[in-house]
Amino acid sequence: MMETGHPNTTKSKMPIDYSYFINALSSRRRPGITRELTKKLYNAPKETISLAEGMPNDGSFPFEAINVVLKDGSSYTLQGGELAASLQYLPSQGYPPLLKTLKEFTKYVHEPPNWRNTDVIITNGSQCGISKSIEMCIEEGCPILVQNPLYSGTEVVMKPFKPTLLPIDQDDLGVIPAHLVATLEQWKEKCTADPTIKMPKMFYVNPTAANPTGTTIPVDRKKEIYKICCDYNILILEDDAYYFMDFQDSKPVSFLSLDVEGRVLRFDSLSKVLASGLRMGWVTGPKQLIHNIELHIQSAYLHSSSLSQSITNNIFRVWGFDKMLEHFASVSNFYRIRRDLTISAMERHLKGLCDWSIPSGGMFVWIKVRNVPDVYEMLMTRGLKKHVCFAPGQAFMTDPAAACNYVRAAYSRASPKQIDKAMRLLAELIREEQQLLRRKLDNFI
Template sequence: MSTPIDYSYFVSAHASRRRPALTRELTKRQYNAPKESISLAEGMPNEMTFPFQEINIVLKDGSQFSLQGAVLNSALQYIPTQGYPPLVKTLKEFTKETHNPPNWDNYETLLTNGSQDGISKSLEMIVQEGDSVLVQNPLYTGTEIILKPYKVNLIGIEQDKYGIIPKKLVDALENCKAKYTEEGGGKMPKVLYINPTGSNPTGITMSTERKKEIYKICCKYNIIILEDDAYYFLHFLDTQPVSFLSMDTEGRVIRFDSMSKVLSSGLRLGWLTGPKQLVHYIELHVQSSILHSSTFSQVLLESLMQQWGVSGLLAHFDSVRAFYKARCDFTLASMNRHLKGLCDWEVPTGGMFVWIKVHGVSDVYDMLMTRGLKKHITFVPGHAFMADPTRACNYIRASFSKAPLKQIDRAMKLLADLIREEHQLLRRKFEDLENNIIR
């Protein structure tokens, strides 16, 4: 039996000083109070002053539902910080059914403004200035942006087509251990950020065996895993990937789910699931920043989930997955036509992106950001996703999610032209340099 985790180790000095807001706690209490109770505590506006009578929602399948009466009043009102209670219950049940994590009673759920909000507040809870943070390399650029103000030592762990490489993770941790021992103290990394399904930017989905290895390493070195799985339902595999949450026997995973990629990014709805002791501090941060995520979005999602049921929701996810898989296949076919011999790439196993390695160009930044923009094509230079964005990088991220298919094909053709032009430019520079040396 493993030793219980001391969660205070993962709470920064800044986060540990947060305290509950009494008004927010009373709001939570009032939602569960008996009907006969009378409250003059909340500073809530009266719903009679709201101008909305009814909001009708029509879905693309022709079905519809409306928000009115008490439900509409709830959608337009303040709610507990954790989230709209019926939706919290629904998402808890959905998460349990989907992942069936061990020790389920030790977990709590919190609604967030998309995954980004949850990731940001979780890192703020754990990280202090100067800490070392483990990340997959390349990584989602939004995470690097969160960490930058903390002046952290970002330790990028190399990946292959199965995800981050366990030996590279162990080597990095042992190097930290040796360094801190030599310096007579210091702090080991406390957290590992992972985007395991259809990873942004690589499109990689970590294998189950790889996840098991990574989880064991994190247990050994006492590391919290931040499992950012916004593309979990956009994988292109035959079976649903196994999550880190599903194997979390020790209670060291905070998982981030999102409706942004499968329902609507504008709803700004996500939820995190993690050990109660840690989610408590994240909830306190939400109390002090936004009070709670959009009530209207939460009530809308709860109504939709009741309308569809879990089977209907999963059927919708399947249709979205098929949509992106078809676009991915088209993009790969276009790349084979235009970029073969100029670039290498791994076939994405999920998500919205393909990660392209350019031959013969050590740094793609100027090629894309100067000459590429003049051709009216936009790709993201790989620098934006690297643990050290200052180093030369010959990778490109291409998204196949939104542009019309004809434009994707044209962009790949123009990219091929651009790379050939870059090769010629580099050859001329080399020849000029050679001639100057000879003179």
């Protein structure tokens, strides 16, 4: 069962001015006429004759049928008109049948309170939605609130714009609201002293089974964070790729489900729970912002893969929402078992060498190494020589150049025996590194 309840938040006194969040470049985007024609003609009456679109003739495609067989024994076949649509150009917002399905599914799962002002767009995985949204809002040198540590793919999107990242610390329950307020107040003082400095407009947060920490923000803390963002007029970028991989008994309440004002852009993904190669993601948020993302997609790659969208829509059709959620739950349980095996291996090999918290979901455990101030060379040079690979914590920090004593371990693909061996080798690396540091210290003295 899902947690329920919307925040006891005072509703916005006036509609949000979304132009505040859209940068000058994005505000100049205009619809492509041929793309708009594709959208209009897709659902036009069959008797409509179109010589307007630059679409190839379906008859030239070499595919007769595509059969899809699922592991539970259910199957379906793409053929005829449905196959033609699965191989043809689409409206930029997405394959209309899947778009309808995802809207219904999002409403079913999250019950967003501001639904009538909300829209959905299909993207090439959630990473695509995240990058398009950041690029819509970001301005060179601007301040951006980010959880620290943060998903490295987000930092890569932001970096070319040379933003000032304002890191918000996390504890075992995720982002700390008090630190968010303190950071905003300190920045507000800078803005008062120097009118050329602007307040941050965005807060990037990975609230469920966060990458890399594995933490999930509880609902009471989410309500607190949401109210802070309302008070300071901040757009919440809710990157929730691991939402369906939370190991707790009840699914978390999303920021979208708390969003009475319309200030959440939510990024969902099927990469972790269906298939990563399908590149299936979607963004849910205020209609004006979704429309601007659509204009960016028009100019970037026209639309997400037609075939992937058709395959996904048919799985929803064959299974229905409840069976789809059952499948997600089985995937979550699969990773929960792997997490437990990984924690057991760490207790065998890393006790006394490292500290860690048990991740509440996802695919990663975040490990703090004792008495080794910087793990980068240890992992990237000596670790690879031992034929073991972990991600150094620097990859996930707001300042990746600074020394970091954290390690991210992914338990998603390696076998239990390999995980155990990897933790044993990590313990060897740490002991060797500690000895090396002691020798350096003795020589210095």
